[in-house]
Amino acid sequence: DQQVKQNSPSLSVQEGRISILNCDYTNSMFDYFLWYKKYPAEGPTFLISISSIKDKNEDGRFTVFLNKSAKHLSLHIVPSQPGDSAVYFCAASASGGSSNTGKLIFGQGTTLQVKP
């Protein structure tokens, strides 16, 4: 039962262009969403998050958009840089009641390659 899905295993973009990574979820109890970046042989690193009360959150080159009705979120990276090449994981969590333990449900990841 994959509650968080990243349907694109990989994405390749040219340096300077926009990278758009997508994520879908099925559990309507999820109300907090995060993006993590992971390099080989390292642990995931937090990038950006969004609460379900918002539809957009921006931090520098990174913007996350949330469409609750579609149960869809996306991460935009503008402009993309070669150092952005990594695996990106979408994660979700539910903050209600006994579910608010902070545990994260991850998607399968999308490997982003930014070509110079």
Add this chain to the structure above:
Amino acid sequence: NAGVMQNPRHLVRRRGQEARLRCSPMKGHSHVYWYRQLPEEGLKFMVYLQKENIIDESGMPKERFSAEFPKEGPSILRIQQVVRGDSAAYFCASSPQGVVTNEQFFGPGTRLTVL
């Protein structure tokens, strides 16, 4: 300020042996999460612990797996009688509080290979 530390980084075990994975959280963090990443998959939640307490073990396999976070020392994830399907990367994360809006800081992971 050291980050989350995990050791060993690589662990090789034969089928039937025991594996012990250690996680030292960031200084000041008393909440630890363990996740497992199987090949070609995302991270899967296993267990959430506070000092001396298991809060949520809903992701732990019912047999052979156990976790602890003693008052002193690192958190330990223990796998008894390992099988080939246990081969994976095991990550721990720590947080100052056990709520989702507190960032979880991940360690570099332990890569377990079962021969």
